[in-house]
Amino acid sequence: AQSVTQLGSHVSVSEGALVLLRCNYSSSVPPYLFWYVQYPNQGLQLLLKYTSAATLVKGINGFEAEFKKSETSFHLTKPSAHMSDAAEYFCAVSEEGYSTLTFGKGTMLLVSP
Amino acid sequence: GAGVSQSPSNKVTEKGKDVELRCDPISGHTALYWYRQRLGQGLEFLIYFQGNSAPDKSGLPSDRFSAERTGESVSTLTIQRTQQEDSAVYLCASNPGWGSDTEAFFGQGTRLTVV
Numbered sequence: 001a002q003s004v005t006q007l008g009s010h011v012s013v014s015e016g017a018l019v020l021l022r023c024n025y026s027s028s029v030p031p032y033l034f035w036y037v038q039y040p041n042q043g044l045q046l047l048l049k050y051t052s053a054a055t056l057v058k059g060i061n062g063f064e065a066e067f068k069k070s071e072t073s074f075h076l077t078k079p080s081a082h083m084s085d086a087a088e089y090f091c092a093v094s095e096e097g098y099s100t101l102t103f104g105k106g107t108m109l110l111v112s113p
Numbered sequence: 114g115a116g117v118s119q120s121p122s123n124k125v126t127e128k129g130k131d132v133e134l135r136c137d138p139i140s141g142h143t144a145l146y147w148y149r150q151r152l153g154q155g156l157e158f159l160i161y162f163q164g165n166s167a168p169d170k171s172g173l174p175s176d177r178f179s180a181e182r183t184g185e186s187v188s189t190l191t192i193q194r195t196q197q198e199d200s201a202v203y204l205c206a207s208n209p210g211w212g213s214d215t216e217a218f219f220g221q222g223t224r225l226t227v228v
Contacts, residue, residue, distance in 0.1 A: 004155075006155075009153070032214040034216075036219075041221075042221060043117075043204070043219040043220055043221040043222060044156075044204070044206075044219040045219070046216045046217075049214065049216065051214035052214075090155065090156065092156075094214070096214075100146070100158055100161050100169065101146070101156075101158070101206075101217060102158065103148070103155045103156035103158075104155050105153075105154055105155035106154075106155055
């Protein structure tokens with residue numbers, strides 16, 4: 001069975017600081033991994049996804065994530081936070097041959113000036 | 114339409130009443146999912162439709178919950194005899210259904226409040 005753990009329900013950073021949101025997964029087969037973002041009062045939208053090509057994946061708005069099989073991790077980073085990055089971020093996993101996405105509990109990113 | 118559409122956007126109902134939530138997926142998307150998002154929780158999988166295959170209902174929390182889908186179009190999620198713990202945002206998503214590495218597109222959700 002697949003599962004996702006996101007460490008930290010809330011992460012606070014200053015504008016311009018590094019953003020690091022952690023995600024660890026459990027999967028019995030090679031996974032597909034996703035990061036979604038949810039802005040206040042909006043639906044979820046895809047930031048980036050890993051589908052067994054390059055292990056370093058670049059997404060929208062300057063975010064990127066690195067797939068590390070040995071650590072079963074897919075942490076999300078951004079070199080310099082912007083106020084507009086304040087949102088809730090969800091990591092998700094699916095497995096080849098089955099399309100259901102399993103989500104983590106989410107991490108709320110707070111950006112202060 | 115351009116995206117996944119859900120209605121109503123907000124629903125307040127009395128405990129014990131039945132409610133019906135609607136989802137219009139993106140045209141041509143064969144896969145459709147329902148998720149529940151409780152306050153402070155992640156997205157909880159409820160049910161998955163893929164084309165004409167039997168739906169995966171493994172996430173439905175009780176027999177008060179049911180969902181239907183007409184072909185590859187509209188889906189309705191029905192909650193009977195609502196309870197306060199059913200209060201949550203119900204999210205619908207669709208994708209082309211070509212494989213599990215394809216992006217799921219989400220609607221903006223229906224916020225259900227049971228009083």
